[in-house]
Amino acid sequence: MEMDKLVSLCKRRGFLFQSSEIYGGLNGFWDYGPLGVELKRNVKDAWWRDMVTGHDDLAAPAGAPEPYEMTGLDCTIIMHPQVWKCSGHYDLFHDYMVDCRESKRRYRHDQVRGRWVAYQGQRIFVATTAETDHEVEDVTARALKFFKLRTKEAAELVWDETWQTLPQVTEVAQVLGPDAKVLGTLTAPREFNLMFKTFVGALSGEEGAAFLRPETAQGIFVNFKNVLDSSRVRVPFGIAQVGKSFRNEITPRNFTFRSREFEQMEIEFFCHPQSSAEWYRYWRDRRMKWYLDLGLSSERLRLREHHQEELSHYSTGTADIEYAFPFLPPGEYGELEGIAHRGDFDLRSHMEGKLDPKTRPLALEMGPDGKPRWRGSGKDLSYRDDLTNERYVPHVIEPSAGADRATLAFLCEAYCEDQAPDENGQMQTRVVMKLHPRIAPLKAAVFPLVKKDGMPEIAQDIYRALKKHFNVFYDEKGAIGRRYRRQDEAGTPYCITVDSQTLQDQTVTIRDRDSLQQWRVKVDDCVSEIRQRIG
Ligand code: GAP
Secondary structure: OOHHHHHHHHHHOOOEEEOOHHHOOOOOOEEEOHHHHHHHHHHHHHHHHHHHHOOOOOOOOOOOOOOOEEEEOOOOOEOOHHHHHHHOHHHHOEEEEEEEOOOOOEEEHHHOEEEEEEEOOEEEEEEEOOOHHHHHHHHHHHHHHHOOOOHHHHHHOEEOOOOEEHHHOOOHHHEEOOOOOOEOOEOOOEEEEOOOEEEOOOOOOHHHEEEEOOOOHHHHHHOHHHHHHHOOOOOOEEEEEEEEEEOOOOOOOOOOOOOOEEEEEEEEEEEOHHHHHHHHHHHHHHHHHHHHHOOOOOOOEEEEEOOHHHOOOOOOEEEEEEEOOOOOOOOOOEEEEEEEEEEOHHHHHHHHEOEEOOOOOOEEOEOOOOOEOOEOOOOOOOEEOOOOOOEEOOEEEEEEEEHHHHHHHHHHHHEEEEEEEOOOOOEEEEEEEOOOOOOOOOOEEEEEOOOOOOHHHHHHHHHHHHHOOOOEEEOOOOOHHHHHHHHHHHOOOEEEEEOHHHHHHOEEEEEEOOOOOEEEEEHHHHHHHHHHHHO
């Protein structure tokens, strides 16, 4: 599937728009249109239902070591600045960036790719930040320009087979920056903190400085004791949160994949240290199954365990659920969700203060004055098991998913072109979004075949009966074939049509979006039929 086709469908049909588009757009920010908002809401609702409200606290689900409880939380985007100091984000949440002295542009070091090319004995590295589909075109055009060649002379350029990222290139003087005309204009990489800074109240100096949260997780850790004290949960239990996060990404790209404002769906699962490895495996497999159940194909989805050297300093196990997004080169995958065994790192950090990543076992990081670099809350975040009287700091398993990335993966998976007959029986190419019925923005559309003979009135009654239960759409405009096509592009799984036979036997046709099969049901059975089919 070509990504351009999906991007254009998303705009045409109101799934996704560029933020502030009438002013030229704002890079890394996206708005969800009328269909998109329903789709993303359904993704988040499915997650919340499957992980939290639908969870049976009394029985152990398949693969879980024992029964556990799940509860939710909704905390603020701006939190006490000390939260980010103790969590490590203030000191460590950065990417490396490079600046171009010529174009004055800034790039994320590891996201600039390029290829070596030689012409008449000179070898240069042509760097690019173009989307994957346009990389070859971009580097070729810029190499031709650099060597003052015409398009028809392109065969004289001798390209290296492999693409490299900037960190792999040591001969920086030979690099042609992504927007540069001369060589060697990129600076050495520098750290760039990804947190958005803001000011609270009237204080504009460092005193009033605060940050937009770069993850929802910390809100859960700092409320651990509140949840314990206010509800009757016992370890093991999980706290879930869905909400906005903000990261000042240096090079947002690939549609919504890397945005600067996005939503996360995170769980912090608190368990006994001794059973934490089992819980880690349970959550890893459980989360993988969730994506498969909602329609991502197993050929495009993979679970990748991190190698020892990839693990964060505190983690004894991390796995990413990754999807082969169509904008990535063949064989490459993009992260949908990370499942991390975080040990007691987070609760201890908020009790004691920022921990030193270089120490084993982890110890407080000290400043040059010999005092803790960032002091914790001093509050006791340990847990006492009232049955055994054991007191310990629970270990944490964190399944951390992106609502926008999941939505994008479902959109990519759903996009399909097939052949279907039009109203004259001629086969035509049809664009259809094969979204899982649970997440489809509209569950059904209701049409009168023609706008007369009482058909619109019957169709409107069916629409109103369905509307009480599901998001459905009524349409009486245009040829029936065209109405079907519009719903196919919206991903609506069922279309219900009132026709002349309805007037005789009170039945309507229901058309299945994917198989194109049609069958008749009684008008009065429409609600139960749709309910049973969407599950
Ligand atoms: N609390 C752990 C945490 O935040 P992460 O891997 O940085 O871990 C978790 O983020 C998920 O959030 C990612 O797997 C991804 O789905 C989503 N995410 C992260 N950065 C994103 C961005 N810039 N745009 C869209 N989604 C993003």
